[in-house]
Amino acid sequence: xxxxxxxxxxxxxxxxxxxxxxxxxxxxxxxxxxxxxxxxxxxxxxxxxxxxxxxxxxxxxxxxxxxxxxxxxxxxxxxxxxxxxxxxxxxxxxxxxxxxxxxxxxxxxxxxxxxxxxxxxxxxxxxxxxxxxxxxxxxxxxxxxxxxxxxxxxxxxxxxxxxxxxxxxxxxxxxxxxxxxxxxxxxxxxxxxxxxxxxxxxxxxxxxxxxxxxxxxxxxxxxxxxxx
Amino acid sequence: xxxxxxxxxxxxxxxxxxxxxxxxxxxxxxxxxxxxxxxxxxxxxxxxxxxxxxxxxxxxxxxxxxxxxxxxxxxxxxxxxxxxxxxxxxxxxxxxxxxxxxxxxxxxxxxxxxxxxxxxxxxxxxxxxxxxxxxxxxxxxxxxxxxxxxxxxxxxxxxxxxxxxxxxxxxxxxxxxxxxxxxxxxxxxxxxxxxxxxxxxxxxxxxxxxxxxxxxxxxxxxxxxxxxxxxxxxxxxxxxxxxxxxxxxxxxxxxxxxxxxxxxxxxxxxxxxxxxxxxxxxxxxxxxxxxxxxxxx
Numbered sequence: 001x002x003x004x005x006x007x008x009x010x011x012x013x014x015x016x017x018x019x020x021x022x023x024x025x026x027x028x029x030x031x032x033x034x035x036x037x038x039x040x041x042x043x044x045x046x047x048x049x050x051x052x053x054x055x056x057x058x059x060x061x062x063x064x065x066x067x068x069x070x071x072x073x074x075x076x077x078x079x080x081x082x083x084x085x086x087x088x089x090x091x092x093x094x095x096x097x098x099x100x101x102x103x104x105x106x107x108x109x110x111x112x113x114x115x116x117x118x119x120x121x122x123x124x125x126x127x128x129x130x131x132x133x134x135x136x137x138x139x140x141x142x143x144x145x146x147x148x149x150x151x152x153x154x155x156x157x158x159x160x161x162x163x164x165x166x167x168x169x170x171x172x173x174x175x176x177x178x179x180x181x182x183x184x185x186x187x188x189x190x191x192x193x194x195x196x197x198x199x200x201x202x203x204x205x206x207x208x209x210x211x212x213x214x215x216x217x218x219x220x221x222x223x224x225x226x227x228x
Numbered sequence: 229x230x231x232x233x234x235x236x237x238x239x240x241x242x243x244x245x246x247x248x249x250x251x252x253x254x255x256x257x258x259x260x261x262x263x264x265x266x267x268x269x270x271x272x273x274x275x276x277x278x279x280x281x282x283x284x285x286x287x288x289x290x291x292x293x294x295x296x297x298x299x300x301x302x303x304x305x306x307x308x309x310x311x312x313x314x315x316x317x318x319x320x321x322x323x324x325x326x327x328x329x330x331x332x333x334x335x336x337x338x339x340x341x342x343x344x345x346x347x348x349x350x351x352x353x354x355x356x357x358x359x360x361x362x363x364x365x366x367x368x369x370x371x372x373x374x375x376x377x378x379x380x381x382x383x384x385x386x387x388x389x390x391x392x393x394x395x396x397x398x399x400x401x402x403x404x405x406x407x408x409x410x411x412x413x414x415x416x417x418x419x420x421x422x423x424x425x426x427x428x429x430x431x432x433x434x435x436x437x438x439x440x441x442x443x444x445x446x447x448x449x450x451x452x453x454x455x456x457x458x459x460x461x462x463x464x465x466x467x468x469x470x471x472x473x474x475x476x477x478x479x480x481x482x483x484x485x486x487x488x489x490x491x492x493x494x495x496x497x498x499x500x501x502x503x504x505x506x507x508x509x510x511x512x513x514x515x516x517x518x519x520x521x522x523x524x525x
Binding site: 049072075076077078079083089091102103105106107108150154 | 236428429432433434435436437438439440442
């Protein structure tokens with residue numbers, strides 16, 4: 001579903017974030033991107049949702065060449081991708097339910113559909129009872145559940161998660177990972193950048209290790225630890 | 229492309245306008261002021277044009293005769309005028325007729341003439357020249373005739389008026405240009421503030437796949453509201469002001485005729501509203517455009 005062909009990214013300030021990266025991710029995969037800060041994990045993910053363009057090389061997603069996409073097509077690309085962030089990125093002045101329905105509103109979904117879909121997805125992440133709370137009133141783990149609900153409410157083909165457990169304690173992190181697992185089992189592809197080696201090891205999934213903008217290993221059901 | 233609902237736009241726009249209330253007020257005021265100036269200069273130019281036109285069509289030489297001339301002398305002068313080359317038409321206006329005309333033009337206020345014991349107006353000839361360019365020379369020659377008290381013609385006035393409208397038009401448009409730019413700039417600043425206040429929300433909207441038009445719409449609405457409120461205030465002020473002016477002038481300076489009729493004010497107001505609309509949209513567009521510009525595409 002995702003192909004990188006010899007992708008190099010050099011930022012305007014001269015920093016080389018990715019260097020000749022090629023990789024392939026199939027539909028339904030659960031892939032960890034690991035490596036030190038600044039290795040290029042975030043850049044790689046930004047290429048997929050067209051926040052950044054490759055300096056050289058091609059990125060294919062769902063049969064489309066992303067670099068050649070016109071800017072007015074970008075919103076429709078992003079509706080196929082759910083994003084989860086380390087800092088949750090919820091809107092503080094909106095309630096849990098409003099934050100989730102916001103993702104549907106911006107795509108122009110009907111009111112009727114929104115009223116049906118939002119409680120269902122909140123139920124799925126276990127946040128239905130806190131639907132009317134504001135982000136400041138709930139814990140970090142709960143906020144991330146809302147973030148995940150917002151990411152999946154559009155039924156995306158792919159979830160990009162950048163350090164989704166980075167701000168959470170290990171216990172909560174494990175719950176969040178269980179949630180990602182169940183989403184993946186229902187067929188959604190997941191790419192997750194993380195530092196949390198214990199999670200990676202326990203999940204026994206594909207692991208792509210990046211360092212200095214290069215892929216240094218790519219193993220099915222790999223472990224993370226020894227390179228550090 | 230799907231555009232967000234009007235209700236959503238309106239709500240977001242109003243919230244932003246209230247949040248930056250001082251800037252909003254400043255923006256609306258400058259739109260109002262610049263459009264009032266435009267409206268006034270437009271009306272002024274229209275009136276002066278109208279006045280010049282009226283004068284031009286009446287471009288004739290009035291030859292006022294001395295009082296107490298014998299009718300023989302009056303006829304004599306008349307035939308001399310008629311025989312002057314370049315004269316197209318000569319009309320005699322007796323003092324009685326002149327008084328009647330004056331009464332007619334004064335209308336309701338004609339009774340002020342009733343108190344006169346005798347007619348103070350002189351007999352006069354009105355001459356139309358074959359060619360307007362010869363009017364000054366003709367006038368000079370009539371002045372030398374015996375029994376002629378005074379010769380008048382409107383030529384210089386007309387030219388001065390036309391020069392004045394030209395100048396006024398230029399000044400009005402320059403002023404409008406400067407103030408219009410200031411208005412656009414102020415609206416752009418207001419919008420930039422509200423974009424800045426919502427930058428986090430906007431970045432999330434972009435990640436969630438909102439189209440640029442969806443993101444833009446509330447801000448355009450915000451600019452539009454400011455522009456239109458400014459324009460409505462300006463149109464109201466110009467209408468009321470002009471209405472009052474027409475009344476006042478009609479009462480105290482009855483010989484000045486102003487351009488009236490509702491269509492004039494409707495046209496001017498329509499233009500002001502259109503400009504307010506344009507200023508508002510343009511101001512907000514330049515602010516959001518820079519913010520939404522997709523990098524490297």
